[in-house]
Amino acid sequence: MPQDLPRFTAAAVQAAPVYLDPDATVDKAVALIAEAARNGAQLVVFPEVFVPGYPYWNWTMNPIQGSPWFERLQRAAVDLPGPHVEALCAAARRAGVVLVIGVNERAAHSLGALYNTMLTIGPDGTLLGAHRKLVPTWAEKLTWTPGDGSSLRVHDTPVGPLGVLACGENTNPLARFTLLAQGELVHAASYIALPVAPEDYDMAEAIALRAAAHCFEGKVFTVVSCSTVSPEIVDLIAGEDQELRKQLARPRSALSGVFGPDGRPVVEPLVDEEGIVYAEIDLARCIQPKQMHDIVGHYNRFDVFRLHVDPRPHRPVLFPDGSKEDE
Template sequence: MSKNTLNVALAQISPVWLNKEATLAKVAVQMEEAAKERAELIVFGEGVVPGYPFWLALTGGAEWNKDVVKELHAHYVRNAVCIEEGDLDGICELAAKRKMAVYLGIIERPLDRGGHSVYASLVYIDANGKIQSVHRKLQPTYDERLTWSPGDGHGLRTHRLKDFTVGGLNCWENWMPLPRASLYAQGENLHVAVWPGSDHNTKDITRFIARESRSYVLSVSATMTKDDFPESTPHLDEILRNAPDVLANGGSCIAGPDGEWLVEPVMIDEGNIYQTLDFDRIYEERQNFDPVGHYSRPDVTKLIVNRERQSTLNLEGD
């Protein structure tokens, strides 16, 4: 297969909500399906393992010291992904077996921050099954701050994939000009934007980023309906009493380097969305605009990025 083309799969699925093991099994199923279509990269939505914290808006999440919110948070943390404890080993092994790169949105419980707080993280696994970056969302949005912690710049990295250079951001991070620019400056020409779901997030910014960067943009969302809540969910009755029928309607889509649609937002339907990307289209569109090349002025404006992994502890002398 030519290095000049890339077969991609957008996995628009609902999680088995707040169930880490079952959702990872569902991720593996989508990877196997994508392998049958010769996909070389598969992307999943923001925090799909084990799911988005919808309860915050449905159970008075901002009310101080409320038992239902604290109990749901504890359940969430117990089902978060701990990479250090091997939670993603099976996905890495499958990626290596199928020679498929993966961008996977997880709720991460990292031991390097004590193991009790969670982060919305975007993990890149290469086609050899190696985790190459874990990007913790820089700034959780609005009520997300009641359960997610703010991340750092360690994961603001790009990766070579055949002729392409791929990078990714979580949800409203994609509206932050400087994180976007940091990826552009590292040679990004295939941008991955992951979302919890809904076309109101993807329908405008996907084409905007593509046109700004003259890159391909994959926007990948999850879906979630009232019927997708497992019966084992704590305080399910209270959640369902306030939940709309559709909480996340998908909206996964692909824009080309000219900012035009290759795949318009796909609504509601679960499953993989496939497309083959042609690298030459990037060179064509960079002819008249390249944001970090011939149409940049580094003598006037430059960006500083701190990629140090943040921690409250610096052990010396070990």
């Protein structure tokens, strides 16, 4: 790990996609990347499945009603590699930023498999990683196929050792520990606005709580990016259902911001509204707190506890000659 730890500006984007339109959503992302770079950002983090949006119908319709919407999402999903990813890589290269952005990834081997995928792109436009959400949460299982351990990697970037998780994965202590144990100092946590959560669930509070926990436990910085629910999304999902329209407009459904190694917000988080949160990150602030609690070092008992992670990609078929090992 370098002695000269980076200081940089991080940008957490809180925005809605152009719903189910991957071309227009990528165009919007490219414009926001350029805006963040003009304001000095060296790390830009976007929401979960920003391209081209979140399957809210899983929460508001029964599976039969939602099935045509799954097909719409499948047709609008992103290929990896593919032109939409190339456009995002080019935008990161032009802006000279490290980019984290969520996409719906269309599987190469099956029309029925979609992945909730987080892309990490370097400032030279190189795709560093594509992390597929390990476990779709609750109703999300109607849409996404689970990922595997091959993408639980921390990437060496100009802004420091960077790891990413999507939404509910940030409640998984083993997934988080896997990243911390690889030297993670900067964590990107991407979410979607969830106005369809149970009545007693405050999504903004839940996001802040998860970010604070990971930061305090690991003595790291977390950049949180959450989507918003646009009027377009409300119109498409709710139609004339006034009760559902009211539910989709529920306040405190989104929070974006940056949290420090003490678990506190570095700057005031943004709640519900579209915008970009900027914060200065100094990774040297991670050193002294680790003297007290270093859960991947002296504050652990590796003779007592041992975590085994399977890093192998899970593929539908393997041939002895290796000819079909890659999807």
